[in-house]
Amino acid sequence: MVEPILRLDGLRKRFGGLAVTDGVSLEVAPGEIHAVIGPNGAGKTTLIHQVSGTLRPDAGRVVFAGQDVTALPLARRARLGLARSFQITAVLPGFTALENAALAVQARSGSSFRFLRAAATEAALNREARAALDQVGLGPRAGMPAGALSHGERRQLELAIALAMRPRLLLLDEPLAGAGPEETERLVGLLRGLRGRYAILLVEHDMGAVFALADRISVLVYGRVIATGAPAAIRADPAVRAAYLGEEEAA
Numbered sequence: 237m238v239e240p241i242l243r244l245d246g247l248r249k250r251f252g253g254l255a256v257t258d259g260v261s262l263e264v265a266p267g268e269i270h271a272v273i274g275p276n277g278a279g280k281t282t283l284i285h286q287v288s289g290t291l292r293p294d295a296g297r298v299v300f301a302g303q304d305v306t307a308l309p310l311a312r313r314a315r316l317g318l319a320r321s322f323q324i325t326a327v328l329p330g331f332t333a334l335e336n337a338a339l340a341v342q343a344r345s346g347s348s349f350r351f352l353r354a355a356a357t358e359a360a361l362n363r364e365a366r367a368a369l370d371q372v373g374l375g376p377r378a379g380m381p382a383g384a385l386s387h388g389e390r391r392q393l394e395l396a397i398a399l400a401m402r403p404r405l406l407l408l409d410e411p412l413a414g415a416g417p418e419e420t421e422r423l424v425g426l427l428r429g430l431r432g433r434y435a436i437l438l439v440e441h442d443m444g445a446v447f448a449l450a451d452r453i454s455v456l457v458y459g460r461v462i463a464t465g466a467p468a469a470i471r472a473d474p475a476v477r478a479a480y481l482g483e484e485e486a487a
């Protein structure tokens with residue numbers, strides 16, 4: 237089997253008496269969209285926080301690109317290519333879409349443009365920023381202040397900012413939250429276009445989107461993974477239906 241880009245190994249996290257992450261192990265392969273679903277309060281957000289580095293697990297390991305990153309803070313993980321998008325407000329509303337993306341390119345590249353003259357640096361930053369915007373279909377809006385973008389376009393910009401970091405794994409925490417039907421369709425199309433090029437760990441409540449996008453799905457219930465598999469297998473899994481999908485009538 238291909239070496240996974242992300243491996244979670246027996247992660248545990250308690251809040252008071254509650255085991256919110258109760259021995260979670262899962263793997264994300266390069267280029268795979270791996271969705272984590274589960275009822276409200278199952279521990280999905282807590283899990284994502286432990287992957288991004290916002291929360292330290294009580295036990296277990298987070299291995300990213302072959303490196304144990306369990307003790308590394310968020311910023312160090314981000315530099316290794318673990319990018320989190322959505323549910324964070326990375327967008328600066330007074331700056332244009334292009335400037336927002338260029339800031340992300342600059343943050344990633346650090347001083348690697350230092351040998352260039354100022355004008356050449358700016359051109360290089362803008363070129364990469366524009367490529368990130370084009371990837372999410374926001375090229376025509378490059379000159380718009382981010383604050384003037386629609387809700388859906390802002391989500392596209394958040395994705396462009398994450399892509400400008402050249403991630404090896406994208407953590408997407410409810411990318412469709414608050415999106416209307418048309419925006420949802422556009423964002424799902426965009427995410428589908430990223431399949432195979434980026435590994436994605438996706439937490440999303442929209443089951444239609446999850447089943448349309450995911451290569452594999454892990455189902456989390458009370459902090460435990462009760463099943464991992466391809467969408468068809470998950471849909472047919474009696475334990476999953478009993479615990480979750482049956483009641484949501486999503487299968």
Ligand SMILES: Nc1ncnc2c1ncn2[C@@H]1O[C@H](COP(=O)(O)OP(=O)(O)OP(=O)(O)O)[C@@H](O)[C@H]1O
Nearest residue numbers: 251252254256274275276277278279280281282283
């Ligand atoms: N900082 C905290 N302190 C105490 N309890 C917490 C904390 N964060 C989360 N919890 C509890 O842990 C459980 C899991 O929460 P979490 O937000 O991870 O679930 P979730 O699956 O993301 O839920 P949702 O689908 O509603 O977003 C909940 O019972 C929640 O109340």
